[in-house]
Amino acid sequence: MMNPSMDTNAQIVYQRPKSLTNAVTHYCPGCTHGVSQRLVAEVLDEMGLREKSIGVASVGCSVFAYNYFNVDFVEAAHGRAPAMATGIKRVFPDRTVFTYQGDGDLASIGMAEIMHAAARGENITVIFINNAIYGMTGGQMAPTTLPGMKTTSSPLGRDIEMTGMPIRMSELLAKLDGSSFVVRRSLHDATNIRKAKKAIRTAFEVQQQGLGFALVELLSTCPTNWGMTPNEALCFVEEKMIPYFAIGDYKVVDAVKALKV
């Protein structure tokens, strides 16, 4: 094979974003955390925000997000990332502050903190990973677990008579007057990944322009705890998750619509 450096026509078309470290991933094969973190890193690179950003990691599989992002980071208590981000953003309003939270973190233990951060119109960006399960602790039922879905804490399948229906966070947050940009995207194929990236870019532009609270919910996989192959997991997102968690724009205020992204 020819050494590309010898070929004057060769161009680098794909490489690690500067906003990612070169740490070896701890995520399982087929997990989409790596995809979503790369998308965030690409957006930070493209917007020139790497050295102006402060990330807030959460608790769950995303606890080690700070290992992968090459930006200043803090590690929050379980569910409290939006409160911690508030404490940072309020004293450093010109920095880009974002949280990266899973569904157990954001939709269960951190329900109060995310709702009130949105209600205040806190000028932060939230990346919300919805994979319908607790990954880090080994596959327990989440507020987003689908009806009938088997987890280690719903071994017979989620019984909606006893546990209610899954919580649709984007729909809930969109109802609050304080939120400016709330959308749901999916990471199950290339087309949707590109759409997800555009939404993430918009969410960071919203913060840059001081337009308030922005959240991107990303439907994600957990092949290990779902007991599936990576491919089966991607199909599960498309066939089972999207019908309940519809992809869509749940809140885009006029000022955000006017943004050119």
Added chain:
Amino acid sequence: MAKELLKGNNAIGEAAIRAGVEAYFGYPITPQTELLEHMAARMPALKRTFVQAESEVAAINMVYGTACTGKRVMTTSSSPGVSLMMEGLSYIAGTEVPMVIVDVMRGGPGLGNIAPSQADYHQMVHGGGHGDYHPIVLAPASVQEAIDLTVLAFDLAEKYRTIAVVLADGSIGQMMEPAELPPMAELKKHLPHWAVTGEPGRARRLLTSIYLNPDDEEVTNMRLLNRWMSIRDNEVRYKEYFLEDAEFVVVGFGTAGRVALSAVRAARAEGIKAGLFRPITLSPFPENELKEIAAVAEAMLVVEMNAGQMLDDVKLAVEGALPVEFYGRLGGVVPFPDEILGEIRRIASGPIPDSNRHARQRWLERLALLREKA
């Protein structure tokens, strides 16, 4: 600055502002609410951060966020609210970032009441939340001292990258006294080398309390403990009253110590050689000083507005060198000087009967009798 008539809660808030606090996060709870209200009015006027959080849980985590930026930050609450903050305090301790918290204690457990109490001694002095760490705990006995200790709390928190607690009670928060505020300090111009600030042109910074490898966590715990040893060596503070020739020494902190001082003065007027030792730092605890007093005094009386939480620390400090008696009121009841004077007389009148039984047990029986008579 001239003395002004100040309410404790407002004075603490204004002292923090004068000390250069840049962000305040809190939640309303009696008997500290005036403090939050003071900050709500003053902080935005000074273009500093004030947020009324949705809960004490959120408030402490907002504090955690600002603390990670190295800027001066505080929260204030009262007992049930402070219980909700324990999770955040543990994370803050584990991340080694400085912050100040004021607990205006009230009667408990549970919802309790809004009267002055000292029943959070164990929670703050021997706790905080989970894990191995020691916050600095300062106990004011007057509005002036609440001001001075609030300012000191910021300095100590930053010096040692630790939590500094001002442990007041409802009476300190609610009372009005003449007191002098410090001049307005300039805001910090330089942030510490560890601060997460999103600054260009340097390696990225990370602040966390997670150390999955137990060896790393052990090293972290050793670092915390070494810092604590240094605090113990250098930051013990206390006040002594009439101790030069005292045979009977009352030990009390905060409001209980202040009430006890009246009783000690009355005892002196009766010719009883009584004195008062009032710890200002409950953590680090003035154990060496108490041990020295124990070597020359005849007996001690610990007075608290709880069931003898500091009593255990006093007994540990004096190592059985002398009898240690106890008197306390519970649930938000503040003792009168006469009650404490009666205890001083009892101890001074001769050998303590039935002294093989625990001081707490015997006090509980005396308290039951007192309540029957009332």
